[in-house]
Amino acid sequence: xxxKALRIIPRVTNDEWRQLDFVYKWLIATRxxxxxxxxxxxxxxxxxxxxxxxxxxxxxxxCVVGLVFAHxxxxxxxxxxxxxRGVDRDNYFRTMYGPQPLERGLWSIKQxxxxxxxxxxxxxxxxxxxxxxxxxxxLWLMLIGGFFVLFYTWPxxxxxxxxxxxxxxxxxxxxxxxxYAITGDWSWNAxxxxxxxxxxxxxxxxxxxxxxLVEDKxxxxxxxxxxxxxxxxxxxxxxxxxxxxxLIVGLVTIHIxxxxxxxxxxxxxxxxxxxxxxxxxxxxxxxxxxPAEIWPTYLAALAFRCNRVTGGLFSLGLVISIFVKNLA
Numbered sequence: 001x002x003x004k005a006l007r008i009i010p011r012v013t014n015d016e017w018r019q020l021d022f023v024y025k026w027l028i029a030t031r032x033x034x035x036x037x038x039x040x041x042x043x044x045x046x047x048x049x050x051x052x053x054x055x056x057x058x059x060x061x062x063c064v065v066g067l068v069f070a071h072x073x074x075x076x077x078x079x080x081x082x083x084x085r086g087v088d089r090d091n092y093f094r095t096m097y098g099p100q101p102l103e104r105g106l107w108s109i110k111q112x113x114x115x116x117x118x119x120x121x122x123x124x125x126x127x128x129x130x131x132x133x134x135x136x137x138x139l140w141l142m143l144i145g146g147f148f149v150l151f152y153t154w155p156x157x158x159x160x161x162x163x164x165x166x167x168x169x170x171x172x173x174x175x176x177x178x179x180y181a182i183t184g185d186w187s188w189n190a191x192x193x194x195x196x197x198x199x200x201x202x203x204x205x206x207x208x209x210x211x212x213l214v215e216d217k218x219x220x221x222x223x224x225x226x227x228x229x230x231x232x233x234x235x236x237x238x239x240x241x242x243x244x245x246x247l248i249v250g251l252v253t254i255h256i257x258x259x260x261x262x263x264x265x266x267x268x269x270x271x272x273x274x275x276x277x278x279x280x281x282x283x284x285x286x287x288x289x290x291p292a293e294i295w296p297t298y299l300a301a302l303a304f305r306c307n308r309v310t311g312g313l314f315s316l317g318l319v320i321s322i323f324v325k326n327l328a
Contacts, residue, residue: 008033008293009098017099017106026115029101030072037201038071039064040311041170044197045178047318048190051325054183059133063178066126073120074149080112081153087219093212097297130181141177163224166205171198189256197314199244200307206237207299210282234278237303241271244310260320267310274306
């Protein structure tokens with residue numbers, strides 16, 4: 001059951017919820033299925049450090065734990081903030097694709113605050129350990145990350161800065177930050193490579209906000225898709241997906257990335273599939289061949305599937321690059 005929660009956001013009844021263990025509840029409440037994007041960022045930062053012959057398993061492990069629990073804390077704070085602001089009431093989009101613990105009455109505000117505190121403290125403890133191991137520079141990265149954790153839902157998402165925030169966080173902050181925490185040195189190349197990877201998670205958020213564009217607009221939440229309109233938002237995702245491939249090939253051409261990274265071209269079939277879907281207006285009803293347990297997330301789910309492939313190939317390309325270097 002834990003594995004299921006890491007693949008999709010399970011839908012459970014209130015009676016089923018009461019029978020679940022705490023870990024499974026936590027995995028559902030934090031929407032843990034999306035943590036794979038965060039793990040990819042940490043892995044990419046770790047692989048870049050390994051390729052530069054500066055790797056430490058303890059520091060890498062602390063980065064993974066810290067980033068995943070920071071992501072989890074952010075998701076919990078999102079639900080708490082949106083409940084306080086009344087955003088998630090009246091069958092709002094968030095309550096359709098998975099249990100919103102507060103809106104469903106699964107947890108009280110007190111219980112939610114308790115879970116947020118425990119989850120956040122694990123993230124902070126990992127950061128403190130990294131400061132002790134890698135120096136005070138990690139503190140500044142933690143503070144920047146903490147800003148996004150606390151203020152993503154309000155006000156950043158409300159004023160069209162949610163998508164740029166994801167690009168910054170999943171890229172230079174997570175990938176570059178992991179590299180720094182492991183090596184003790186900041187690398188602009190790692191930050192650049194991380195930004196290119198972060199295009200993937202950004203497309204997922206673009207897709208999610210396009211899925212709920214109508215609901216967000218009605219609530220006065222001005223995400224980028226609300227500002228751009230559905231057609232332009234879908235075209236923006238297509239542009240980002242294609243740009244990611246072009247940029248990777250470009251970095252190989254100028255020797256910032258090694259030629260094994262061209263393995264990313266194996267993602268072209270799924271990129272083409274995803275592009276074809278995004279060229280069409282989002283369906284108002286679930287398509288007959290679309291999984292019922294995922295709907296009403298549609299564009300987000302397809303962007304997420306594409307990102308899993310590109311992120312996996314991105315990481316594999318780095319592994320092969322390191323292997324080839326060691327053979328040389």
